[in-house]
Amino acid sequence: MATNQDVRNQLANRVNQPPQQPQSPEQTIAGYLKRMGPEIEKALPSHMNADRMARIALTTIRTTPKLLECNVSSLLGAVMQAAQLGLEPGLIGHCYIIPYGREAQFIIGYKGMIDLARRSGNIESIYAHCVYEADEFNYELGLHPKLHHKPATGRRGEMKYVYAVAHFKDGGYQFEVMDKEEIEKRRSRSKASKNGPWVTDYEEMAKKTVIRHMWKYLPISIEIQQQASQDEVIRKDVISEPVSVYSDAIDINVSSAESIPADDQNSEDQQADFADNGTLFDGQ
Numbered sequence: 001m002a003t004n005q006d007v008r009n010q011l012a013n014r015v016n017q018p019p020q021q022p023q024s025p026e027q028t029i030a031g032y033l034k035r036m037g038p039e040i041e042k043a044l045p046s047h048m049n050a051d052r053m054a055r056i057a058l059t060t061i062r063t064t065p066k067l068l069e070c071n072v073s074s075l076l077g078a079v080m081q082a083a084q085l086g087l088e089p090g091l092i093g094h095c096y097i098i099p100y101g102r103e104a105q106f107i108i109g110y111k112g113m114i115d116l117a118r119r120s121g122n123i124e125s126i127y128a129h130c131v132y133e134a135d136e137f138n139y140e141l142g143l144h145p146k147l148h149h150k151p152a153t154g155r156r157g158e159m160k161y162v163y164a165v166a167h168f169k170d171g172g173y174q175f176e177v178m179d180k181e182e183i184e185k186r187r188s189r190s191k192a193s194k195n196g197p198w199v200t201d202y203e204e205m206a207k208k209t210v211i212r213h214m215w216k217y218l219p220i221s222i223e224i225q226q227q228a229s230q231d232e233v234i235r236k237d238v239i240s241e242p243v244s245v246y247s248d249a250i251d252i253n254v255s256s257a258e259s260i261p262a263d264d265q266n267s268e269d270q271q272a273d274f275a276d277n278g279t280l281f282d283g284q
Contacts, residue, residue, distance in 0.1 A: 029068070030058060032076055040079070045086040053083055057097075060089045066099040074234050075104040081230050087112045093204055098196035100234070107192055108231040109201075110208040116228055117166065117211070122219040128164040128207035133157030139177055147175050159203065164210040166218055176214040183209050190232060 033040075033054040040050040057079045061067045067075060078097040079089075087094035087108065094112040098105050108116070110128065117126050131137045134152035137160075139145070147163065163177040183206050187193045197205050215228060 029061060029072065029075065032072065033057060033079065036076065036080070040083045043080065043083040048086060053079070053088070056088050056090055060097055064099065067097065067104055070099050070102050070104040077234070078104045078106040081106045085112070085116070085227050085230065087115065093201065096197050098192055100191050103234045105192055105232065105234050106230065107197060108208070108228065109197060110204040110211070113208050113211045113228070116224055117218060117220060120218070120220040120224050122169055124167040124169045126164070126166040126211070128162060128210055130159050130203050130206065131161040131163065132159055137161065145175065147177070162206045162210050164207065164214050166214065168219060174214060174217050176210050178210050178213065192232065
C-alpha cells in the first residue's frame, strides 16, 4: 500500500521531469510516412521501395517549406499518388508536390508523362522540343504531315512554339504543335499557374502541356489513361481518422535544425484536418 511519502515522491518526480517537446510539423509528417510504409510499399513498382519514397518526400518538403502549412491529409495523398504511379517527386522532374493554399497539389512533370507513355508498350519513342525565334522551323498537316526543326546555334531568342512527337512500334507516328500563346492559355487554367514548376521549370511544363494534349491520340491503355488523369489533383482520402505518432520512434532522418515549429492555432487546424476523409477532385 502506497504511503503518503510514496505519493509525495511520485509527484516530485513528475514535477522534476522535463516537459515533452511538441513535435515539429516535419516530424509529424515523418511519423505518418513511417506508418504508411506498408501501404506505400504495396503501391510502388518493384524497382522502388517505401523508405526511399519517404526520404524523397521529406526532401521535397524541406525544399518547399510552405508544404508544412498544408493539410497533412492532402500532403500524404500527394505522396501516395506519386507512389501509385511509380514517379519520384523532386529534382528529376517526374512529378511535383506544390502548395495550393493549405492543400498539397500533385502535378505530373514532363518526364513523368514520358515515362507513363512508354509503359504502354506501344510507343517506340516520345519526346518534345521548344522552338525559338532564330530556329529553322516549319510543319505541314494533311494527308502527309511533315515537321522540320533545325535549332539555331548561339543566341536563339524567345520561345515561339513547342512540339511533341511520338513514334509507334508499328511504324506510325503522331505529332502536335502549340504556339506560346496557346500554352499560356492552358497554363492560366491551372491552379498552379503562378508557383511551382510553371515558375521554376517553364519549358518542361510547356513540353508536358503539348504531350498531354496529344495523349488522346496515342495507343495507350485505359489504365495508363486513368493514371494520367491524376495530374493536377488534390487527394485527401489517405487518412481516415486521427492517428497519434507521438509514441512511435521515428527512424527517418529528420534534422531538428530544419524543422519549423507549428503554433497552437496551426496544431488545432491540423487536428481537424486529420479527421476529414476528404475528396478527390480535378484541377483545371
